[in-house]
Amino acid sequence: MNANTIAAAIRKEIATGQHPYGSRLPTVRELAEQYGVSQQTAASAYSVLAALGLVRTDRRSGTTVTAGRQADAHLGHFTPPDLGAEGAQAWRPTSGGDAAEETTLVRQITATDDMNAWGIPEGSSVVERTRIRSVDGAPVQHKLTVLPYTLAARTPEGYDGIPPMLAPVGAAPVRPPHGVRMADWLGWDVAGTEVVITTEPMDKAAADALGVPEGTPAFRIVGISRDGEGQTVVVTVTTAPLHHRVTLNITG
Template sequence: MSSSTTASELAAELREGIAAGQYRYGTRLPGVRGLAEQRGVSQQTVAAAYATLAALGLVRTERGSGTVVTAGRAATAHLGAFSPPNLAVGKPWRADDGEVSEETTLVRQLPAPKYVQDWGISGEIVERTRIRRVDGVPVQHKLTVMPYQVAARVPDGHQGVPPMLAPVGAPPLSPPAGVRVADWLGWDVGDTEVRISAEPMLSAAAEALGVSEAAPGFRILNITRDGSGGTLYATVTTAPLHHTVTMDIHG
């Protein structure tokens, strides 16, 4: 850990320690000054990291008693497995009221970072970012990553740039009504794993949503795999904690 460590990075490290049982329930964490000296960071960085953990309900800070861990080891609450008969009838997102809009803000090709490799995607990837708004206010940041060879697929008879490689500002390309994008592009979709958690926001999501870096938010990770178990693509949707995460199952 160096002086260049951000509050977000420090909070993430401490959170991983709590989730793994390294810092047990009821454990008193080091004081702000002591941890700052130990890690070679400013006291402001430590205080901000502790504030983030407190906002997530992982620690409690009280004057005179310090910062105490208030969470146990991480546990997964699996809700079950579902096989809707017609995924095409579902909408990817909606709002209870207000004017809904979204736009692509970034499309780029790059080597897969480590966190993407952890999702089963390696080599050259394509990264796409979309911002979703209600009444013009940003409410969701959606990151989609996929292997380049998956992004380069085109529908039968399509001419021009593959839809997943269309640059920012290009006219949107959509499948015919009632057809999923995956079916339109000929992807062999096997299953999708969904992980919903409360996490410090990544810097890009925080900036897009207009909140402080490392502010807590919902993180919805979808990992879609093909019939042989390889990862086709993954999406990470970030939303502020005061929002509600919903899902419809048809049939």
């Protein structure tokens, strides 16, 4: 048995929750005895898992699980020209568990140079929102939302509260009526959404939020919604460790 085979077995156990987030795995010696291999092979298996961001090895604390059970970065039910069909789910646990979502940052900033690639002019006023999604207390997704301030400040007709996209950290989430897309509720005139999925090293913000080293490989899902004139309405950047899944339902 080689290191990749052992790593694959442990990865499956992490994905199904047999090794919960934060738990300690067997020592290298114990792992070698369990699989009947050399300690070098056992150590290599842990190196493979560490490279995927699934574990962290420390001389004093040993090898600790840094990932939760598998979850979906679910893009919803795709009905052209948008991803916001009734019944769409932004994400969901793959194998059950207590799912939670927390807003950790809401701020108004000046658009940076790298936002030009999303169609957001550098120097314009935008709002950034960050959410962390968890299953059984283990962080599984980091989601950044960026949109022009003028659109973020909109309120639905007949709504008297804080603009939903400006609700501060700690406030209860404001959701549209059942069967209504947030974009339609806020009058954003979304004509289409482009989604680009790549595997890339995590940036520092996502890595810190998910409890893994910066640069850990991950899914990076960038969704850019535009109006009928091609202007960017909202951008979402979802980061998920590679042992999770990215799914989509085609309904029309």
